[in-house]
Amino acid sequence: MRRAGDHASLEQLSALIDGELSAEERGAVEAHMATCARCRDDLDQLNRTVSLIRGLPVPAPPRSFKVASESRLVAPRPAPDLPWLRPLAAAAAALLVVSLAGIVLVGPRARTALESANAGLGAPVAAQLPRAPLGLQEMAQPDSAVTADAHAALEAPRMRGPAVGTALDSGAAVAPPATVVAPDALRAIEAGMATPTLAGAGQPLPPALGRRAVLEGGLVRVEQPTGAFSVADAVHAVVYLPLEGATSAATSSTYTWQVAGQREPLTATVPLRIAESHSLAYTHGCALARDLDPQASNTPLSLRVEVAGEEVARFIIRVARGPATVSPASCSAAGES
Amino acid sequence: MGPITPLDEERWTRAARGGDIEAFDHLVERYESMAYHVAYRILQDPHDAADATQEAFLSAYRAIGSLRGSFKPWLVRIVVNASHDLRRRVRPGRTTSIELVEEETGDPRWLSDPTMDPEGAAISLEVLATIEEAMGHLPEDQRLAITLVDLHGLTYGEAAQAMECPVGTVRSRLARGRDRVRELLITAGSLE
Numbered sequence: 001m002r003r004a005g006d007h008a009s010l011e012q013l014s015a016l017i018d019g020e021l022s023a024e025e026r027g028a029v030e031a032h033m034a035t036c037a038r039c040r041d042d043l044d045q046l047n048r049t050v051s052l053i054r055g056l057p058v059p060a061p062p063r064s065f066k067v068a069s070e071s072r073l074v075a076p077r078p079a080p081d082l083p084w085l086r087p088l089a090a091a092a093a094a095l096l097v098v099s100l101a102g103i104v105l106v107g108p109r110a111r112t113a114l115e116s117a118n119a120g121l122g123a124p125v126a127a128q129l130p131r132a133p134l135g136l137q138e139m140a141q142p143d144s145a146v147t148a149d150a151h152a153a154l155e156a157p158r159m160r161g162p163a164v165g166t167a168l169d170s171g172a173a174v175a176p177p178a179t180v181v182a183p184d185a186l187r188a189i190e191a192g193m194a195t196p197t198l199a200g201a202g203q204p205l206p207p208a209l210g211r212r213a214v215l216e217g218g219l220v221r222v223e224q225p226t227g228a229f230s231v232a233d234a235v236h237a238v239v240y241l242p243l244e245g246a247t248s249a250a251t252s253s254t255y256t257w258q259v260a261g262q263r264e265p266l267t268a269t270v271p272l273r274i275a276e277s278h279s280l281a282y283t284h285g286c287a288l289a290r291d292l293d294p295q296a297s298n299t300p301l302s303l304r305v306e307v308a309g310e311e312v313a314r315f316i317i318r319v320a321r322g323p324a325t326v327s328p329a330s331c332s333a334a335g336e337s
Numbered sequence: 338m339g340p341i342t343p344l345d346e347e348r349w350t351r352a353a354r355g356g357d358i359e360a361f362d363h364l365v366e367r368y369e370s371m372a373y374h375v376a377y378r379i380l381q382d383p384h385d386a387a388d389a390t391q392e393a394f395l396s397a398y399r400a401i402g403s404l405r406g407s408f409k410p411w412l413v414r415i416v417v418n419a420s421h422d423l424r425r426r427v428r429p430g431r432t433t434s435i436e437l438v439e440e441e442t443g444d445p446r447w448l449s450d451p452t453m454d455p456e457g458a459a460i461s462l463e464v465l466a467t468i469e470e471a472m473g474h475l476p477e478d479q480r481l482a483i484t485l486v487d488l489h490g491l492t493y494g495e496a497a498q499a500m501e502c503p504v505g506t507v508r509s510r511l512a513r514g515r516d517r518v519r520e521l522l523i524t525a526g527s528l529e
Contacts, residue, residue: 014512018486020493048528049519052464053487056472061373062387065394066362251395308392310426 008032008039013046230322231296233289235303250308255285258301260293260319272307293319350408353401361398364408369394371409371489372416378484379420379477385427386420393419406498413485413499464527471521479514482507487515 008016008029015021016029033039229235250272257266270285285305292301298320305312346367352360372393377386393416404411472480478500485491485499486507493511497504522528 010516011508011512014515015493015508018493018511020508045519045528046515049515049522050487052468052522052528053483053515053518056465056468056488058370058374058488059377059383061369061390062383064365065369065372065391066365067394067398068358068362250392251399308426 006032007036008043010042010046013039013043014050016043017047017050229289229317229319231290231293231319232323233319235287235289235292235317252307253285253312254304254306256302256304256306257285257287257292258303259291260295260297260299260301266291289317289319292317296321346408350401350404353398354404358398361401364412365394368409368412372412374488375413375416375481375484376420378472378480379417380424381473385423389420389423390416392423407495410491410495410498413491413495414501417481417499463525464522467522467525467527468518471518474521475514475517479510479517482510483514483518486511 012021012025012029016026021029033043252269252271255266255268255270257268259265266287268285290296293299296319298318301317301319303317346364349360349363349367353364369390373386373390376389376393377383380386380389393412396419397412397415400415472483475483481500482496485496486493491499493504493507496507496511500507519528
């Protein structure tokens with residue numbers, strides 16, 4: 001329907017059908033149509049088209065989407081927030097720390113690599129186990145289930161990147177180095193969530209990460225690889241995510257800890273928590289190193305963190321013999337406010 | 338349940354903002370069909386659409402405190418975003434240029450969807466197929482505008498809010514989309 005000259009435009013005819021013309025515009029269009037057979041025909045044709053479109057059936061939803069059954073996982077946020085309006089520039093950052101010793105690893109999120117690493121990973125079939133087996137503790141919510149994956153990831157470990165002594169953020173093509181920060185640093189990051197952000201290139205970093213952290217292409221990178229733990233340590237994993245995309249819709253994260261010599265990993269569901277700044281979501285999971293590798297065999301073990309079915313971080317952990325780097329090793333001593 | 342009045346909706350929205358999950362579920366019940374359909378029109382896959390719809394409602398519940406204005410366009414906005422997010426996850430690296438949309442949506446899969454009931458349609462299967470094919474070939478923006486205005490009765494203002502664009506853009510997307518459908522109907526002999 002190409003229209004020109006004095007004729008009513010396609011947009012005008014279309015809006016006329018919907019009663020969405022201003023009184024003035026409508027008057028002009030109707031006055032024109034009174035004398036223009038072509039515009040009347042066009043309107044008639046468009047009208048019939050719209051009637052046919054409006055006769056399209058609407059598919060029935062396959063199920064109910066009520067949220068009450070999910071209420072354990074969700075809670076309205078008290079303050080206004082519009083995560084879906086946030087720019088997509090923010091980067092996810094993952095931190096793996098030894099309790100109180102404060103080894104912090106911050107790695108980039110390599111989405112493409114992550115998703116290829118995810119390919120073929122079946123959804124965990126969770127079998128309920130008694131709470132907190134093997135000392136695995138889930139930090140954030142007392143009633144969260146601790147589950148064991150019936151199909152062990154050991155069958156097809158998809159570990160990438162450097163192996164020995166390196167904790168790395170999942171599947172990233174380039175292993176993110178880590179850095180050691182002061183014990184207070186983690187607490188500062190956690191406590192100071194209201195002000196610092198890990199948003200993106202050009203954004204300020206949490207002061208706690210200090211000069212050893214750099215932003216590169218919107219991703220956080222810090223120095224000095226680590227991932228080796230003492231059998232006496234507690235392994236805390238903190239994953240920070242921008243409040244966008246999947247994160248804005250997700251309500252919980254899943255931590256899947258590979259256990260040395262066992263087929264079944266330990267799986268814990270941890271609620272996503274919103275930082276006071278409302279610019280980040282974060283989750284905090286913890287396991288005792290001795291539960292992950294009782295023999296301290298130094299076997300590389302994966303820790304997979306998923307949000308909304310997407311792997312957002314993966315770490316490789318090794319547990320070796322030796323004195324504790326911290327004392328006491330505990331899953332409740334650090335990181336929680 | 339009797340007919341739902343705007344007053345009911347206002348009451349539910351207010352209660353939901355206060356954390357009343359049952360009230361929120363009244364809103365879910367009221368709008369889940371629309372939400373699913375919007376997600377379906379964007380993703381053109383029933384499973385993806387269901388996932389996106391669920392994510393959208395959870396997201397909406399978490400963010401209901403930020404709601405200003407009416408629920409419907411606000412919810413559609415969330416559904417659109419959840420659908421886009423899901424598509425990014427499911428099909429990483431794919432963009433939504435017009436060419437790609439056309440390439441991906443050329444097959445009117447909806448017609449073979451078991452949840453569809455063509456018998457209940459007010460138009461013949463042949464015309465239905467033609468319109469579905471035309472819809473499938475439309476750029477997503479135009480398809481969405483038609484879905485919102487023609488199939489779910491949003492005003493231009495509400496559609497603009499839902500699509501985060503000026504009212505004039507809604508008007509133009511709608512006109513172009515309808516015109517494209519009209520052309521296809523004529524080509525198929527379903528419209529004189």
